[in-house]
Every structure is written in C-alpha cells, then in structure tokens.
Amino acid sequence: MLVGTTNLNTTLNLTYVLTDVVETLLYDLRSEMGKQGYELRHDAKRNFNTAISAIRRLKQDVDKTQLSTQENFGNDSDCLLAFIKLLIDRCGDDEKKMFEFYNYIKRFRRNSDWNYRMKSVCLRIFSRINNHHNNKEMNKKEQQAIDFLRSMERDDPMCLGFSGGKDSVVILDLAERSGIKYNASYANTTVDPPGTISFIKKNYSQVRILQPKQSFFHLIETKGLPGRMRRFCCEKLKEQYGIGQRTIEGMRSEESQLRALYEPEQCDARKWMKGAKHILPILNWSETDVWNYIRKYNLPYSKYYDAPYNLSRHGCVGCPLAGCKQMQKEFKMFPGYAKRMIVSIERYMNNKPNNALARNFSDPYEAFYFYINEMPMQDIRRLKKGLFYFNAKEVIRKEILNRIE
Numbered sequence: 001m002l003v004g005t006t007n008l009n010t011t012l013n014l015t016y017v018l019t020d021v022v023e024t025l026l027y028d029l030r031s032e033m034g035k036q037g038y039e040l041r042h043d044a045k046r047n048f049n050t051a052i053s054a055i056r057r058l059k060q061d062v063d064k065t066q067l068s069t070q071e072n073f074g075n076d077s078d079c080l081l082a083f084i085k086l087l088i089d090r091c092g093d094d095e096k097k098m099f100e101f102y103n104y105i106k107r108f109r110r111n112s113d114w115n116y117r118m119k120s121v122c123l124r125i126f127s128r129i130n131n132h133h134n135n136k137e138m139n140k141k142e143q144q145a146i147d148f149l150r151s152m153e154r155d156d157p158m159c160l161g162f163s164g165g166k167d168s169v170v171i172l173d174l175a176e177r178s179g180i181k182y183n184a185s186y187a188n189t190t191v192d193p194p195g196t197i198s199f200i201k202k203n204y205s206q207v208r209i210l211q212p213k214q215s216f217f218h219l220i221e222t223k224g225l226p227g228r229m230r231r232f233c234c235e236k237l238k239e240q241y242g243i244g245q246r247t248i249e250g251m252r253s254e255e256s257q258l259r260a261l262y263e264p265e266q267c268d269a270r271k272w273m274k275g276a277k278h279i280l281p282i283l284n285w286s287e288t289d290v291w292n293y294i295r296k297y298n299l300p301y302s303k304y305y306d307a308p309y310n311l312s313r314h315g316c317v318g319c320p321l322a323g324c325k326q327m328q329k330e331f332k333m334f335p336g337y338a339k340r341m342i343v344s345i346e347r348y349m350n351n352k353p354n355n356a357l358a359r360n361f362s363d364p365y366e367a368f369y370f371y372i373n374e375m376p377m378q379d380i381r382r383l384k385k386g387l388f389y390f391n392a393k394e395v396i397r398k399e400i401l402n403r404i405e
Contacts, residue, residue: 015058016058017080018080019059021080021081021084022051023056026048026052026055087101095288138289138292138293138296141282141284141289142293145174145281145282146177146281148281149174149178149180149279150179152279154246156181158181158182159183159185159242159245159246160172160182160248160249161250162207163315164186164196164199164302165250165314166290166301166302166305166314167250167282169204169294170250170294171248171250172206172207173293173299175248184206184207184208185209185210186200186207186208186209188210188212189212189216189237189316190212190215190217191215191216191217191317191318192315192316193314193334194334196302196314199300204300210241212237216233216316217340217344218344219236219237220344221344221347221351223348224345224355225357225367226320228320231321239273242273242276242278243276244274244276246277247276247277248279248280251278251283252284252285252286252287253283253284262280262283263280265277265279265280266278302314311329313326317331318330318337323374324373328373328400331372331400335402338368338396343364345367345368346364365396366380369395
C-alpha cells in the first residue's frame with residue numbers, strides 16, 4: 001500500500017482499493033450475464049468500456065509503485081470484496097445478523113494503523129448497506145400494512161383503538177395514509193400516565209375520548225385486585241367498546257408468546273365479545289420498526305418514552321401484565337396512583353371482611369405489597385412469621401410514597 005497512515009494517505013489507499021473492487025465487480029457482472037445468455041451491446045457495452053478505462057486511469061499511480069506495494073494493494077482489495085460478499089451471503093435480509101457482524105467488528109481496539117482505517121471503511125460500507133436494506137424493508141412493511149387495511153375495509157367504518165402509546169400512534173397514521181373509513185377512540189382507564197388525554201387532544205384531535213362509568217379505583221373497591229388471569233379492569237374500561245366490532249389495534253407478535261400465535265385478522269373467541277375481530281396491521285413489526293416509522297414521519301409521541309421517565313410501555317400504571325419490576329417502577333414514578341390504590345384496597349377489605357383479601361392480609365399495605373411483587377401467599381406468610389417483624393406499610397411508604405407524604 002502507499003506509505004504512511006495519515007488521513008491523506010489513508011484516503012488515497014481507500015480510493016484505490018474501492019476502485020479495484022468496482023473493477024472486479026464489473027468484470028464479474030459481465031461474466032455472469034454471459035453465462036445467462038446476455039451480452040453487453042451498444043450503449044451498455046460503451047458505458048462498460050468507459051467505466052473500465054476510467055478505473056484504469058485512476059489506478060495508474062499504483063502501477064508505478066513497487067511490486068510489493070501493488071501486491072498489498074490487490075490483497076486488500078480482495079479482502080474488502082470478500083468481506084462485503086460474506087456479509088451479504090451470511091446475513092441476507094436478517095437485520096439482527098447484520099448488527100451482530102457490526103457489533104463484533106466494533107469490539108476491536110482502536111489504533112492508528114491501516115487495519116483501523118480498513119475497519120472504518122468496512123463499518124461505513126456496512127452502515128450504508130444496512131441503512132439501504134432497512135429503508136427498503138421499512139417501505140415494504142408500510143405498504144403491506146396499508147394494503148392490508150384497505151383489504152379489510154367494508155361499508156361501515158372500522159374502530160381504531162388509540163391508547164396514546166407508540167404502537168397506536170403508528171396504526172393511526174397508517175389508517176390515515178390508507179384512506180379507509182375509521183373511527184378512532186381512546187378509552188380513559190383513569191390510570192394511564194398523567195397528561196395522556198392532554199397529549200391526545202393536542203396532537204391527535206381526531207381521536208374521540210371515551211369516559212368510563214366507573215374508574216379503575218372504584219372497580220377495586222367493588223371487585224378487589226386484578227391479576228393476569230383476572231382482568232376485569234380491561235373488560236370494563238377498554239374491551240367493552242369493541243364488542244361485536246372490527247377494531248384496528250397495535251398489537252405485535254413479539255410482545256408475548258400468545259400474540260405470536262395471532263393472525264393479522266384475529267377473531268375474539270370469548271362469547272361476550274360477540275364475534276369481535278382484531279385487525280392487526282403491524283402484527284409482524286418489531287419495536288425498532290415502530291420507532292423507525294415514528295422518526296421517519298416525525299410523529300408526536302408520548303414524553304414518557306424519553307428521559308427522565310424512559311418507560312418501555314405507555315399504558316395503565318401498575319398493570320399486572322407488565323410484570324412486577326415494571327409495576328414497581330411505574331408506581332415509584334407515579335406514587336399518587338399507588339396511594340389511591342391502597343385507599344381503594346382498604347375500602348374493599350372493609351366492605352368485604354370475609355373475603356380472601358381481608359382474611360389473608362392485616363392491612364391494605366400488605367395486600368398492595370403482595371400485588372406489586374406478585375408473591376405467592378406462602379411467601380407472604382413466611383415473611384410475616386420470620387425472625388424480624390415485616391412491616392409492609394413501612395416498606396411501601398419508604399420506597400414509593402415518600403415523594404408525596
């Protein structure tokens with residue numbers, strides 16, 4: 001190669017290497033076309049010869065160097081070409097594999113010699129290949145989603161469930177772009193992150209706000225605590241609006257094992273839903289796809305995804321389906337909801353003293369501690385019978401309610 005590792009010499013080296021790579025690819029292209037019965041003729045042949053002549057003129061300086069330098073130059077060109085072909089052969093359309101290659105190369109320690117310069121250009125080439133691939137795949141997914149929505153259209157407009165989260169932002173925009181008839185609505189659960197309704201009214205005024213007959217906290221007073229297998233809150237506060245309807249929703253298969261089994265047009269088997277259908281245009285999208293779409297079209301999204309909140313989801317605060325760690329994080333972030341929930345648990349225990357909740361827990365703080373930790377009852381009993389006295393009220397006040405008390 002040319003002597004030295006300065007930026008100027010490195011740039012010259014890369015210019016010659018990439019030129020040689022292009023020359024090789026052009027000859028390979030002509031050869032492959034010949035094997036398939038195609039020959040370059042007229043303008044195509046003239047353009048090919050012009051390109052080869054220009055490349056040879058660019059390489060004249062290399063031809064004047066020592067044979068060892070020319071040999072090194074050729075070896076590096078072959079290496080780079082082999083790297084690009086290997087990347088395409090091994091990764092294909094798999095974005096995850098491409099990033100595995102990318103992250104593997106990034107692990108090597110930086111240095112100022114040619115190897116580092118070669119690594120830099122390889123990373124830039126990979127980045128461009130990957131960005132082009134991602135854009136192409138994203139455009140394809142967008143069009144598939146739009147085509148799917150159009151194929152689902154009937155005489156009556158479909159419903160569209162809007163939560164204020166990232167997925168619902170995307171499906172609303174896709175519905176707009178598809179030109180279908182739809183009615184978008186947000187079901188106020190009374191336990192979404194503060195400011196959700198204001199965000200919707202400001203940025204998505206076409207969404208209708210539906211107010212519940214009972215708040216989430218009033219439901220706890222009459223029904224007790226919800227659970228993964230006891231989702232009365234979802235039924236009363238959200239799902240009732242979809243009874244017998246065809247509703248566009250932002251569910252995605254990667255969110256759970258159950259959703260991975262869904263079809264884009266998913267029938268609701270529950271009898272009380274009266275044949276409702278879930279229309280899922282982004283079922284096969286990844287979370288990365290969702291964020292790429294939002295950034296591509298500069299769509300307004302909830303502030304709770306960004307710092308200082310950094311929530312991974314925008315939904316009911318303390319939902320048991322989110323898992324105990326997420327519940328604890330959200331209640332620490334919004335302690336007012338935790339306090340209101342504890343008050344509602346206390347009222348339920350007072351109204352129904354013979355219920356299991358009142359029998360198993362001495363106060364609402366113990367019940368709330370049990371809820372946000374998803375603990376089996378035997379573990380709770382073991383805590384209470386331990387060597388040291390367990391005071392759930394003290395723990396909850398210290399860890400969650402300290403910001404408002």
